[in-house]
Amino acid sequence: TDKEAFEKKEKFGLNKLKEGKKTTKLEILASQFKSLIIWILIAATIISFFIGETVDAIVILILVLVNAVIGFVQEYNADKSIDALKKLMNLKAVIKRNGKTIEINSEQLVPGDLILLEEGMKVPADIRLIEAISLETQEASLTGESLPVQKKTIELVKGTPLAERTNMVFSGTVISKGKGKGIVVSTGMQTEIGKIAGMLQEQKEPQTLLQTKLAFMSKWIAVATIIICVIVFLSQVLLHLTSMTPEKTSDAFMLAVSLAVAAIPEGLPAIVTISLALGIQRMVKKKSLIRRLPAVETLGSVDVICTDKTGTLTKNEMTVREIYFSSQKIEVTGEGYNTKGKFLSGKEPVDLSMILNAGVLCNNSILEEKEMIGDPTELSLLVAGEKAGIKKEKLELIYPRTGEIPFSSERKLMTTIHLHKNQKISFSKGAPDVILELCTKIFEKGEIRQITFGDKEKIKEMNEEMAEKSMRVLGFAFKEENVEKEEQMIFLGLQAMNDPPRKEVKYSLELCRQAGIKVIMITGDYLGTAKAIAKELGLG
Structure with a gap:
């Protein structure tokens, strides 16, 4: 009240x-x-x-x-x-008070408020979740992790590390996917980001x-x-x-x-x-x-720079870098959410529209000129589509969505159902091994045929090769009959993405080297990912 x-x-x-x-x-x-x-x-x-x-x-x-x-x-x-x-950073929050749903200035939130969480919003306080529907958050600002974190409502043991508190969303992070509800448990300086701010304020400013x-x-x-x-x-x-x-x-x-x-x-x-x-x-x-x-x-007195990786050395924007389709590996140029890029293959040109369509349609994110809302991985798939001239809003007029089977951590895949030429068709994306197990056929060079043991081994080999480069790999499939069931699908291919280094970073690092400044990368990311980015930038 x-x-x-x-x-x-x-x-x-x-x-x-x-x-x-x-x-x-x-x-x-x-x-x-x-x-x-x-x-x-x-x-x-x-x-x-x-x-x-x-x-x-x-x-x-x-x-x-x-x-x-x-x-x-x-x-x-x-x-x-x-x-x-x-003043420009003033946030709003939708809460329930006195039995009514109202919007207030986030500064007015107090512990105990029931708050509604929507995709794209910036979290205004530390919140214990009581409902999470396909909810994921982008926590790079707090933990340095570039990939979204899936949230649940399960009870966790006391003392669970910050990065593993999946039943909480934290002030300053962003809802990248889904929706939910939660109870505000900490505000202001009592939040995790507030504790960091407090430690910084305790530091006395030394003379230069x-x-x-x-x-x-x-x-x-x-x-x-x-x-x-x-x-x-x-x-x-x-x-x-x-x-x-x-x-x-x-x-x-x-x-x-x-x-x-x-x-x-x-x-x-x-x-x-x-x-x-x-x-x-x-x-x-x-x-x-x-x-x-x-x-x-x-x-001018600096001789060592300790820098964060995510969002500083990298763009904090996932980008599709490689595609495996029709037995060919295709390199994708461009960086971040810039829709300019090319598809390069050492063999004959291949029509990528089918796998790119799957990535664009089996997708809940929004990519517009002035607005990018949603999961960074899904946004990278929309950007890959736009590099080939495929825009989601236009494609959905041809393939209107009629249903969805949301992603779950148990199934490790997501499926959307569409209507095309008065016939239902489904597109699925998920963990490559899971998608592959559910496929009995493969789409190759414009034709559908039975998938062989050799096909599966080659796909697994490509998946491992991409993963060794510290890329996140997704498998894609479609189905034209009995589309509500995720079985006996037709395998399309793989799309691999990562958070690429900023274009200007290499030049900046070279200037630092010339000035005698040592640059150290600090990250909470996986060791393999950190090593791959460091190698690409010429660090170490």
Whole structure:
């Protein structure tokens, strides 16, 4: 009820990640004066003014103010841009309260809320599932695993590792397939992603190498200036020891002070700030926001980069790379969800429409120009179809769907039933060994014939070869009679996909090598998959 929700909101707070103390405009401005060399320049300004060097005092003061203004404007604008991006990330959630289904801002969720989960939505909290219909989630943002995770409602033992909690969906992950219901169990900083954010906030921000060196240099400038001034003053006093008057003492002091002011590098802070600001502007052009000026310099001090694999080195977009059809292996070019690509075969050209049609029709995902919803594996099949000019929405007009046997972990396959020329036809996809066992015939070179033991051995051999390259392999089949039963089907072929490396990564890695930077890949993926990606990128 609303009353219970209000009480829990008072107890647990809003469902959002806590931010560190927000920096005010005054604090951003004050931070520009924290450097020791800035304080030395301020002292030089005051001294210059008192000894009558008004022009010098004004010049030094202008340099200090220019330095502060540039730093303030840059950091304030970065803060505003980051805040604007956060506002765009506001999520909605459909829940049941007071016996009614309502949509609320995800920040208003509290533990105990019954939430409805739909394909394509971003999970707004940690949720214990009570209903899961073909439900799969994309958990790359939390675990680094590029393949979707199938969810169930079964009870698990206490202490089950995060990646194996199949009865939970977690904040920040995405529903890639199916639908379900669940009870919110954790919100805000109590979620798994919130715990990670909390650990990050506990880390104190160390000074950058440039800040450390400038502070060290400032101390030495201050110490050296004082020592030299004392030496100059004492030498003047000793030279005129016998004829020393108050006027000569004052002159000696003024000479020492003038020397101190002259020894201070007034333009250094402004030069450093302008250089860093120019660096930030170059980064902005490359679509990288930097909140603090010294962070730019930190990049220049890096000699080891530890990088995530999924979504960083790779696109986090499954892509069909190879097809086995009509006794031929076909290589598929292109990457990610880009629908431009070619089908390359060393033998005579082969019509792939039958196996590509199966991948497009036996599919619940949506691929549009501005919208991609669903399982990454299914999206890769739609992209493969579009590379051959096969669009799902047009193909479904020719093959309208009349039924579906959803995927289950027990059967390891999925079947959709369609109507074509007043006749029913079914298409199935699933684990290659399962599909193969259910087939009694094979479609090859436009004809249907009995499948032989030799055919099966060749298909198994191709499946193993593709799997050794750390690709996910799916088998495809169809049926034209008694289509509701998944038996005595006609084998079509195999499609193998993986999460390919980003096109620009190889060049970036080469730049890192030239700069003497070692790159280390960190992933929770299978060892074979990690090794294959590393080999393709030239890592290790």
